Amino acid sequence: MSTPALEIKDLQAWYGESHVLHGVDLVVQPGEVVTLLGRNGAGRTTTLRAILGLTGVRKGSIKVNGKQIIGMATHRIAHHGIGYCPEERGIFASLSCEENLLLPPALTGAGKGMSMTDIYAMFPNLAERRHSQGTRLSGGEQQMLALARILRTGARLLLLDEISEGLAPVIVQALARMIRMLKNQGYTVVMVEQNFRFAAPLADRFYVMENGRVVEAFGSAELDGKMPVLNELLGV
Amino acid sequence: MDLFNLPNPPLSALLSQLLLGLVNGSFYAILSLGLAVIFGLLNVINFAHGAMFMVGAVLTWMGLAYFNAGYWAMLVLAPAIVGLFGMLTERLLLRWIYKLDHLYGLLLTLGFTLLVEGAFRSVYGVSGLTYDTPDALSGATDLGFMFLPNYRAWVVVVSLGICFVTWFLIERTRLGAYLRAGTENPRLVEAFGVNVPLMITLTYGFGVALAAFAGVLAAPVIQVSPLMGQNLIIVVFAIVVIGGMGSIMGAILTGLALGVIEGLTKVVYPEASSTVVFVVMVIVLLIRPAGLFGTQK
């Protein structure tokens, strides 16, 4: 078996004195699309943030492409090929759309990212609005921007937090197409998603989290069989 | 120097004070600019900014007195030394207080100020040290309606230049984009792989280097003394309250404008000149609490 793109073992994390993750285990193979499901407060967003070192104290093991990153400073972690779309999108108001796009630096040691030409081809809206102030873009455009800017860096492991949240169905469909396209190009994607209908067709595997732990793990083939369990855990 | 042929002597006095006001305004602009930049990224009000201004001026004097290093050399050296010193201070001391209430930043930098000023005071006392205008810039140019003191014109031009360059760097370049983004959401910028801690150190160093640069410019016009930064920093605080710290251009414009207002007050109503900036602050607080250019932070 090849080295997993992401391997988390017994991850515990705190925000200050608050113990939020109680031992998370998950594995993501290169090229997989994996979805983290669970109710609000289950610890899904925290898991992504913990990978990037954005929480308080962390214990356990986080390996990206086989390299242990749990002790690393945040600004070094991304250079292991990680791209992050935060839940709040994180578009900077004091930057124009294009400046937002160009902000994340090319990751050292990673391959080449998408060129600006390719990005503008994939996201024509952003080309149109390139000089607008970042926060003047619509919700959907901002989400596209958040996704586009990490594709430019050469990241191959994408951590996406609730990208479909609050967007019109048309845009959500466009996002789904993009995720599928990225998957075909070999990107590894870890998605935190509340929108089950969005995530289900895209994911190869599912993890379900509750109270800071992974409580269920299964592949897409087993999805139908797992629906009753999911109904209970998520109220889907 | 009574060579004016004007029927209206007060006009030349007015223009002369206006120029002096612009000179002071330039210092205010440079200092509030540095203060705003540091506050934006570090969330620390650098009380030591006035002291750094003073150190720049004193180093200029020391350069000539001890090392025969002239004005032009010190224009580069003094900011470099102060910038380096600032970066060391940030690395070793400031970084411990970022997670605290930002009032501690004010108190810590107040401590720095007292240390630095006390040190210089114990060596040089409180009386001023004179520093002569460099030869190339001395004298005045006859403009017809007034004699323009060369050095003061130089100060205004260079200050505006440096302010513009700084504004351009921050608002129009890639490097500035990092700073602006880091000011908004430093953790996210770090998550993208940008070495934000280093950026913070460099920014602090740059901010205080700017203050020292202003100090070098000031050496020939303001009497060099260990106390020269004290009263200045408080005026700069008032300016920053007036302008708000949200925008670079706002800080620059407010500084210049208030320097001019102060200068004009000296002609019209001299007794109020030391308090006019504070009076303006009171007025702005009553009309526009968030400051003229401010975003509530």
Added chain:
Amino acid sequence: MNPMKQITPIAYRLLLVVLIAAPFLGAYPVFVMKLMCFALFASAFNLLLGYTGLLSFGHAAFLGGSAYVAGHAMKVWGLTPELGLLAGTLAGALLGWIFGLLAIRRQGIYFAMITLALAQMLFFIALRAPFTGGEDGLQGVPRGKLFGVIDLRNDLAMYYVLLVIVLAAFLLIARTIRSPFGQVLKGIKENEPRALSLGYDVARYKLLAFVISAALSGLAGSLKTLVLGFATLSDVHWSASGQVILMTLVGGLGTLSGPLVGASVVVVIENKIGEVGQLLAGLTGIEWPHSLGESVTMVMGALFVICVLAFRRGIMGEVIDFAQKRRQGRWGVSQNGSNQPAIRSGGVR
């Protein structure tokens, strides 16, 4: 859990006994009186910073402004001491009200800068105004006769009168902190948005706290003028504002006894350094130690740096925390964790 950080009443009674006996124990009454004035100043300041969470950088305005008013009232208008003190205290309250109205419009760091700027404005006014005597200061303020009866020129009489007044003021502060009003202030310090959402008119509470703090600072300044017989520009200089912050910080923010300790420490250091410098200069004949008096600034600066970096709870803060930990033992978890900052920390950063 004991929400009030305080030392036991016995300690206070002991302190009172010591203070009553002090003149007979060899202490210079004037020095101790000066100490008590600053202790009151620091306690008044602590009401605002330690309990309401507002950092004012302009308290010198209240100390010095009232000093001038009280001095003028007693010297020029010939008011008796109790009226002079009253005038000074009211002046402090009035200044506090004006400053407060302006400063409370902005939050946090802007609040501090505004108070500093306003106090500086007052400094310049004091510098120019004829009645203050400018650089020379207001000299020759008479001790007078309290209520027209007690001759305060007697240092002992002055001492005990001042002790009574300062004690009363301190008790007032203690009372205020324990009252429902004081509880609201603490609530505002800990979580202002929450206090707002609970329906409290936060601005009014802050203003009231500010006025009380300013009034009592004014009382301290007026007392100082009465004792020393003069009021000078150094009372309105921003360094006095810095000094009182240091006193409170060193002693322990948000503790009742902290300012007393802090004021004592700072005043003693200030006086000692000068003496040490003189001694050194006399012994060695070198010029430099003479200006060791200037080192007061450096020592203050060093104290600030040390306190902010490593000693934020201050002397009494550490003492009380230590005592509490011993009482609770290992199984008592203090509610806010052992690293509670003395000033509320703003958000996760």
